[in-house]
Amino acid sequence: MLPLFAPAPAALPAPLATYHPATVLPDWPARVEKLRQWQQRIASGYVTSQKEEALQAEFLTLVFGQALGYEHERPDYRQLLLEKKTNVDGTKPDGALGDFGADGKGALGGPVRAVVELKDARTLLDAKQKLGLTAPLTGKLALTAEWKPWSTALGKALGRSLNLPEKGEWLQHFEQHQQQQAAARQRLARLDADLDQLVYRLYQLTPAEIALVEGGGGATPGQE
Numbered sequence: 001m002l003p004l005f006a007p008a009p010a011a012l013p014a015p016l017a018t019y020h021p022a023t024v025l026p027d028w029p030a031r032v033e034k035l036r037q038w039q040q041r042i043a044s045g046y047v048t049s050q051k052e053e054a055l056q057a058e059f060l061t062l063v064f065g066q067a068l069g070y071e072h073e074r075p076d077y078r079q080l081l082l083e084k085k086t087n088v089d090g091t092k093p094d095g096a097l098g099d100f101g102a103d104g105k106g107a108l109g110g111p112v113r114a115v116v117e118l119k120d121a122r123t124l125l126d127a128k129q130k131l132g133l134t135a136p137l138t139g140k141l142a143l144t145a146e147w148k149p150w151s152t153a154l155g156k157a158l159g160r161s162l163n164l165p166e167k168g169e170w171l172q173h174f175e176q177h178q179q180q181q182a183a184a185r186q187r188l189a190r191l192d193a194d195l196d197q198l199v200y201r202l203y204q205l206t207p208a209e210i211a212l213v214e215g216g217g218g219a220t221p222g223q224e
Contacts, residue, residue: 034067042121052094052120057082059118060095076102084112094118150174 038059041047047055060082065072070080077100084096095116103109154170155161162170200210 031067031069034062038062048121050120052118052123055120056094056118060116064095064097064116070097076108078108081108147171147174 038047060080061072064070064080071078072080079097079099081096081098081100083092083094084100093115095118096112097114097116098110098112100108100110151162151167151170151174196214200213205213
């Protein structure tokens with residue numbers, strides 16, 4: 001098993017020097033064969049016919065585990081975990097690389113050094129990414145109505161500051177969310193008013209009684 005993050009060598013090889021992977025990895029042919037297995041699955045049409053979720057564990061185990069050599073099978077220590085929940089925002093990337101040891105609670109824990117996100121073969125990776133802004137806002141981000149504290153809360157959730165392109169896209173997403181919230185409040189207000197009218201008709205309240213219920217008029221306390 002190779003170290004996940006080995007220190008830099010004392011001296012780099014000369015430019016264009018011949019590299020012999022078999023001298024570094026004695027099982028190099030076996031690792032190449034693993035990659036050829038995936039190549040054959042691509043050629044057969046198997047990969048293009050499957051969705052991301054169906055290929056996730058198979059791809060990560062074969063390529064990152066068996067071919068690249070990240071430890072993925074030991075019960076007490078691994079360098080590759082599937083769908084490990086992050087500490088920053090609680091999301092679960094497809095794969096996580098790091099040094100994960102037993103945490104004493106029957107699970108593996110440790111710092112995540114890198115995450116792996118997969119897309120199926122039909123996804124155009126050169127297309128402009130939407131930064132995952134189609135998901136509904138939840139928690140504090142859903143309740144904050146002003147942009148400045150909202151963007152501050154978002155930065156804390158992400159664990160970093162937003163760059164200008166991200167701010168523009170998130171601002172647009174924030175404004176759309178506020179519009180949706182305003183429309184939802186208007187719908188609730190209409191439903192509430194309709195429900196009030198149904199109750200008034202059910203109990204056959206007079207206009208004076210309705211005004212008293214709504215606090216808009218009627219007799220004052222102590223008067224009849």
